[in-house]
Amino acid sequence: MHDAASQKSTTAIAGLHVAKRFGHVQALTDASVTVGAGEVVALVGDNGAGKSTFLKTLLGLIVPDEGEFIVGDQPVHFTSIRDAQAAGVEAVHQDLSLAPDLSVVDNMFLGHEVFTRGILGKLGVIARKEMTERADVALRELSIKLPSLKVDVSDLSGGQKQGVAVARAVMWGHTAILMDEPTAALGARQSEIVCELMRTVAARGLGVLVVSHDLPRILKVADRVTVLWRGSTVMDAPASGLTVPDVVATMVGFGKEQAA
Numbered sequence: 605m606h607d608a609a610s611q612k613s614t615t616a617i618a619g620l621h622v623a624k625r626f627g628h629v630q631a632l633t634d635a636s637v638t639v640g641a642g643e644v645v646a647l648v649g650d651n652g653a654g655k656s657t658f659l660k661t662l663l664g665l666i667v668p669d670e671g672e673f674i675v676g677d678q679p680v681h682f683t684s685i686r687d688a689q690a691a692g693v694e695a696v697h698q699d700l701s702l703a704p705d706l707s708v709v710d711n712m713f714l715g716h717e718v719f720t721r722g723i724l725g726k727l728g729v730i731a732r733k734e735m736t737e738r739a740d741v742a743l744r745e746l747s748i749k750l751p752s753l754k755v756d757v758s759d760l761s762g763g764q765k766q767g768v769a770v771a772r773a774v775m776w777g778h779t780a781i782l783m784d785e786p787t788a789a790l791g792a793r794q795s796e797i798v799c800e801l802m803r804t805v806a807a808r809g810l811g812v813l814v815v816s817h818d819l820p821r822i823l824k825v826a827d828r829v830t831v832l833w834r835g836s837t838v839m840d841a842p843a844s845g846l847t848v849p850d851v852v853a854t855m856v857g858f859g860k861e862q863a864a
């Protein structure tokens with residue numbers, strides 16, 4: 605069904621055998637997640653399983669105690685978000701990191717001010733025209749419909765805001781997009797649109813890693829599901845063969861608690 609995924613063989617992004625301790629808390633013990641180019645992978649787990657910590661290690665926001673990382677088939681060692689961005693890895697955080705009082709266009713360039721000020725900033729009016737055109741192209745390529753690009757982000761619906769955050773990530777990211785709970789604040793229809801957006805992004809050859817508690821929806825959109833349990837990967841399987849009860853049982857460590 606997902607042709608782009610089956611045709612691609614390169615690794616968009618991977619974190620392998622990642623470990624991270626915060627004081628007395630072993631947040632990650634042996635976590636491994638691999639996302640192929642053109643693939644949507646869901647990273648799921650119970651509260652506190654280590655999903656956010658893992659995403660942060662992929663982004664260079666947390667330096668792990670152990671682990672290997674691969675981006676675009678190359679070994680990488682990120683120590684800051686700038687390193688991740690330079691390798692084409694972008695994130696859509698749960699809070700979306702949008703500035704409500706700025707326009708859609710300004711938000712699309714937020715976090716990439718070096719480019720905006722350094723190159724476009726010198727060009728004044730032309731810069732704004734070019735910025736608007738680039739933002740418009742990025743949004744149209746993902747079929748994201750907005751009332752206007754000049755409107756403040758605070759005037760958009762939740763789904764439209766999510767669309768802007770995803771389009772910004774895709775405009776700057778060329779290898780992998782990491783999404784943290786993208787449907788948590790959305791209604792049913794808008795959640796479906798965001799899921800379609802994940803497939804559109806993957807069809808462009810990027811790897812999409814999505815953290816979500818919305819299992820019914822995520823099982824439909826993902827190619828594969830990776831389950832973290834107490835900081836370790838305990839399952840990595842094609843989504844097509846999984847049911848929600850299967851995944852929930854693995855998430856809560858059914859069968860492992862007794863063995864431990």
Ligand SMILES: Nc1ncnc2c1ncn2[C@@H]1O[C@H](COP(=O)(O)OP(=O)(O)OP(=O)(O)O)[C@@H](O)[C@H]1O
Pocket residue numbers: 626627629630631649650651652653654655656657658
């Ligand atoms: N900066 C930190 N300092 C201390 N402990 C932390 C820190 N960040 C995370 N932890 C702990 O690490 C463990 C994993 O947390 P993490 O947020 O990665 O889990 P999660 O799977 O994303 O959970 P949730 O689904 O509830 O968001 C938890 O026990 C958490 O309290």
